[in-house]
Amino acid sequence: MEGGILIELAKANVRPSLLRFAIEMEKQLKRNDHKGGWSDIEDPVLLRYLSHKIQEVEDIVQYETSSFLTESDIKVIIKKCADIGNYAMMIADNHSDKEDGDK
Numbered sequence: 001m002e003g004g005i006l007i008e009l010a011k012a013n014v015r016p017s018l019l020r021f022a023i024e025m026e027k028q029l030k031r032n033d034h035k036g037g038w039s040d041i042e043d044p045v046l047l048r049y050l051s052h053k054i055q056e057v058e059d060i061v062q063y064e065t066s067s068f069l070t071e072s073d074i075k076v077i078i079k080k081c082a083d084i085g086n087y088a089m090m091i092a093d094n095h096s097d098k099e100d101g102d103k
Helices: 002-011 016-031 043-061 071-098
Strands: none
Touching: 016 071, 043 071
């Protein structure tokens, strides 16, 4: 199945940067599989987690320009941005069944 998804992504001409980001998001989700899913987590809780991750990224980049970030800083930024993407995805996913007027 995974190979089929990659073929579909290639056919859809998905941007390489988006694909790399999506792969990092999936890595982060797999690292946290032991926590269970997110379908029972309310939006305010997910938004609080999302805001916290945004603040963590701001704390790293606020006082540093890109030329002063270490390799370790960059890895942390990428992981935290994947977390941000995942929390946003979780909120969207929890509402996806309400799409098309099912609200």
